[in-house]
Amino acid sequence: MKIRSLIVDDEPLSQEIIETYCKDLPVIELVKTCNNALEALEALKQHDIRLIFLDINMPMLSGINMLKTLTAPPAVIFTSAYAEYAIDGFDLDAIDYLVKPFSFERFVKAVNKVRDKLGKQTHNDQDFIVIKADKKLYKLDFAEISYFTSVGDYVKVFTKQGKVIITNETLRNIEMNLPAALFIRTHKSYIVSIKAIRYIEGNQLMVDGTSIPIGLTYKDELINRFNA
Helix, strand or coil, rough: CCCCEEEEEHHHHHHHHHHHHHCCCCEEEEEEECCHHHHHHHHHCCCCCCHHHHHHCCCCHHHHHHHCCCCCEEEEEEEECCCCHHHHHHHHCCCCECCCCCHHHHHHHHHHHHHHHHHHCCCCCCEEEEEEEEEEEHHHHHHHHEEECCCCCEEEEEEECCEEEECCCHHHHHHHHCCCCEEEEEECCEEHHHHEEEEEEEEEEEEECEEECHHHHHHHHHHHHCCC
């Protein structure tokens, strides 16, 4: 599974170097490069990002202050010319801190840390997920789930039996607890059970009688997984 990533850096040369490194790593899917933190915050609303390469010294809003505004941030690798901010970075649970200029080998080491962490989050020997809703804990077998969809500040879980559970957990947090072999993101607002997909037609797919949109950035991976 590729790691959907965002570069946030106000220096064109740094952007170019990190973009080149990302292209040389098949595990990274670079979604967007942002010139400042405000642009990045908007991008996070529009895309499902799993990793941010985040500079610290930027105009308007620093990388550290940007990270503090996020309630459920993706994994973060800080990229900065200033080593003295490293402690602050790790206090915010950053995966790694790269001091510019850094080598490709050091970049790969940092990305591998992220891949290991995400792998641990998604690897699950259980065949169920626990969802908090209505002051209860619902145990749902993976086999009985059709799809998840975000609606405003909530996520709806649709089961094959027609049951709908509404939770205030984020779609990103739910995705981290789902096995990648069984579920796939098809849109920024949808995660579906691969086994529940009946057919794909254009930019829509049919899941247990419900038509679900396919986001352009997710389509290629969906087709590849569906044909596997």
